[in-house]
Amino acid sequence: MIALGGAIGTGFFLGSGVSVQLAGPGVILAYSFAGFIALVIAWSLVEMAVVHPVAGSFGVYAEIYLHPWAGFAIRYSYWLGATIAVGSEVVAAAIYCGFWFPRVPGWIWVVAFSIVLLVANAWTVASFGEFQYWLSLIKILTISAFILIGVALLCGFGPFPARGLANYTGQGGFLPNGWRGVLLATSLATFSYFGVEEVAVAAGEARDPGRSIPRAMRSVFWRLAFFYIGGIAVLVGLVSWREVGLDASPFVRAFQAAGLRAAPTLMNLVVLTAALSSANALLYLSARMAFSLARGGYAPARLGRTTRRGIPIWALATSGGGMALAVLAERYFPQRAYLALVGTSLFAGLYVWTMSLLTHLRFRRVHPRDGANVSMPGFPVVDWLALAGLVLVTISTWFVPGMRVTLLAGVPWLAVVSLGYWVWRARQRP
Numbered sequence: 478m479i480a481l482g483g484a485i486g487t488g489f490f491l492g493s494g495v496s497v498q499l500a501g502p503g504v505i506l507a508y509s510f511a512g513f514i515a516l517v518i519a520w521s522l523v524e525m526a527v528v529h530p531v532a533g534s535f536g537v538y539a540e541i542y543l544h545p546w547a548g549f550a551i552r553y554s555y556w557l558g559a560t561i562a563v564g565s566e567v568v569a570a571a572i573y574c575g576f577w578f579p580r581v582p583g584w585i586w587v588v589a590f591s592i593v594l595l596v597a598n599a600w601t602v603a604s605f606g607e608f609q610y611w612l613s614l615i616k617i618l619t620i621s622a623f624i625l626i627g628v629a630l631l632c633g634f635g636p637f638p639a640r641g642l643a644n645y646t647g648q649g650g651f652l653p654n655g656w657r658g659v660l661l662a663t664s665l666a667t668f669s670y671f672g673v674e675e676v677a678v679a680a681g682e683a684r685d686p687g688r689s690i691p692r693a694m695r696s697v698f699w700r701l702a703f704f705y706i707g708g709i710a711v712l713v714g715l716v717s718w719r720e721v722g723l724d725a726s727p728f729v730r731a732f733q734a735a736g737l738r739a740a741p742t743l744m745n746l747v748v749l750t751a752a753l754s755s756a757n758a759l760l761y762l763s764a765r766m767a768f769s770l771a772r773g774g775y776a777p778a779r780l781g782r783t784t785r786r787g788i789p790i791w792a793l794a795t796s797g798g799g800m801a802l803a804v805l806a807e808r809y810f811p812q813r814a815y816l817a818l819v820g821t822s823l824f825a826g827l828y829v830w831t832m833s834l835l836t837h838l839r840f841r842r843v844h845p846r847d848g849a850n851v852s853m854p855g856f857p858v859v860d861w862l863a864l865a866g867l868v869l870v871t872i873s874t875w876f877v878p879g880m881r882v883t884l885l886a887g888v889p890w891l892a893v894v895s896l897g898y899w900v901w902r903a904r905q906r907p
Contacts, residue, residue: 485613485616485617485620485672485701485704485705485751485754485755486566486669486672486751486752486754486755486756486759487565487566487569487570487748487751487752487755487815488665488668488669488670488671488819489669489704489705489708489751490569490726490728490748490751490752491569491572491573491723491726491727491748491752491815492665492668492669492815492819493665493666493669493709493712493727494721494722494723494726494727494730495662495665495722495723495816495877495879496508496662496665496666497662497709497712497713497718497721497727498718498719498721498722499654499658499661499662499665499877500652500654500658500659500661500662500718501648501649501650501651501652501653501654501658501713501718502644502645502650502651502652502653502713502714502718503651503652503653503654503656503658503659503662504659504662504666504709504713504718505706505709505710505713506659507659507660507662507663507666508666508669508705508706508709509706510659510663510666510866511663511666511667511669511670511870512670512701512702512705512706513862513863513866514667514670514830514863514866514867514870515667515670515673515701517834517853517859517860517862517863518673518674518830518833518834518863519673519674519697520853521833521834521836521837521840521853521860522534522535522674522833522837524837524840524841524844524852524853525538525836525837525840528840528844529541534674535551535555535674535829535832535833535836536548536549536551536552536555536766536769536770536773537769537773538833538836538840539551539832539833539835539836540773542836542839542840542843543832543835543836543839545898545902546895546898547832547836548773549775549894549897549898549901550828550832550891550894550895550898551828551829551832551833552766552769552770552773552775553770553775553894553897554825554828554829554890554891554894555762555763555766555825555826555829556763556766556767556770556796557822557825557890558821558822558823558824558825558826558828558829559759559760559762559763559766559796559799559822559825560759560763560796560797560798560799561799561802561818561821561822561825562671562759562799562818562819562822562826563594563756563759563760563763563796563797563799563800563803564799564800564801564802564803564806564818565803565815565818565819565822566752566753566755566756566759567586567587567590567591567594567752567756567800567803568583568587568803568806568807568814568815568818569752569815570586570587570590570749570752570753570756571583571584571586571587571590571807572723572724572725572815573725573726573745573748573749573752574586574749576725576729576741576742576745577742577745582807582808583807583811583814584804584807584808584811587800587803587804587807588804590753590756591797591800591801591803591804593753594753594756594757594760594800595760595793595794595797595800597757598757598760598761598764598788598793599788599790599793600786600788608757609754609757609758609761612750612751612753612754612757613754615747615750615751615754616747616748616750616751616754617700617704619744619747620704620708621704623708623711623728623731623744624703624704624707624708624711626737626740627711627712627714627715627731628711630715630735631711631714631715637735637736640714640715640735642714644713644714644715644716644717644718645713645714648717648718648719653718660869660870660873661873661876661877663866663869663870663873664823664870664873664874664877664880664883665819665877665880667823667826667827667867667870668819668823668826669705670701670705671826672755672758672759673697673701674829674830674833708728711731712727712728712731715731715732715734715735716730716731716734717734720734723815723816725745726744726745726748728744728748729741729744729745729748732744760793760796760797763796763799764789764792764793764795764796765789765792766796767780767789767792767795767796768780768781768783768789768792771789771792774905775901779791780792780795799818802818803818806818813879816879816880817879817882819880820874820879820880820881820882820883820886821882821883821886823874823880823883824871824874824883824884824886824887824890825887825890827867827870827871827883827887828887828891830867831864831867831868831871834860834863834864834867835864837860838857838860841856841857871883871884
């Protein structure tokens with residue numbers, strides 16, 4: 478549920494609108510390609526998490542198998558990306574609330590949701606798991622219902638006439654913007670899958686990681702394939718690809734186009750819970766990554782302290798900075814706030830996934846097909862294919878409207894992180 482809750486967030490419920498605009502019905506291929514990359518990433522992390530079930534996960538693995546700099550850079554990059562992504566999720570939640578309360582400024586909703594999330598994460602680890610479980614369950618059941626209702630509408634079951642295949646084949650055909658549109662759409666589709674790595678991050682607090690981590694990851698991907706690819710396929714059948722955007726969830730637009738009166742309101746409520754669920758999981762992750770940095774000696778020791786309930790409270794407070802940034806973004810440029818925050822965090826996600834695959838290649842030299850018998854089939858070919866895909870996705874962000882910030886913010890960030898590492902290392906020398 479942690480993996481599903483993290484992966485099924487606003488990248489899917491809101492950002493998919495941009496992907497549909499770029500690729501048309503061909504967005505189905507974009508989500509399939511991004512799903513393959515995410516599957517390779519998750520399987521790689523599961524292999525390493527079973528052998529090393531520690532807080533910090535891929536940051537620790539990179540330090541062990543690549544270089545201390547890699548461990549430093551990957552953990553700081555992931556922490557920054559997750560922290561900013563929390564902000565993007567609460568901004569999306571504010572957009573959803575605008576569906577009901579268009580006159581209320583978005584930044585007020587951002588502040589309110591931020592307070593709720595901080596309190597939920599500051600209570601206990603158990604309360605985090607319980608909160609995440611129920612929020613994840615709501616959106617999983619809703620996506621399932623959306624797919625079933627959508628198929629009924631497309632095929633003509635019930636009182637409504639069949640909508641047929643008109644939206645798949647009309648208005649430019651299945652690939653109205655060609656394969657270039659599919660490639661550009663894959664960038665935001667990839668962002669939608671960010672969060673599957675949360676199972677590996679949570680391994681340090683799992684009771685029996687050797688059993689629970691592989692089991693969780695084996696079950697999560699057939700569900701994600703059904704929800705993402707099935708949901709997107711139904712979506713582009715119900716509503717024209719020209720009619721979606723970032724002003725509201727495309728899933729709400731789909732029900733509006735179908736003429737179902739109460740369904741848009743209900744769907745908007747669900748995508749709101751989806752945004753809060755994803756923000757909740759990301760806040761948990763960023764706090765644990767800051768905690769890992771402090772325990773590794775890479776960050777102030779205060780961030781490594783925990784409460785009597787085991788909560789890294791100072792790391793949690795620091796990781797709330799993304800929500801503070803979201804308040805400012807929503808206050809001063811609300812029309813661009815969501816994509817600006819997504820684009821900034823996207824580079825960190827792409828970098829972490831790339832470094833995780835490089836780490837896995839080295840890991841398998843030390844641990845060839847052993848451990849908990851979860852070795853990835855097709856290794857190392859699938860690793861190299863996924864790496865090539867990540868490079869293409871990273872380059873393509875330059876050509877996606879509103880997403881150039883991915884490379885513009887990412888390259889300077891890596892330079893600053895690298896400089897920080899060498900300064901830290903110099904101070905460690907006697």
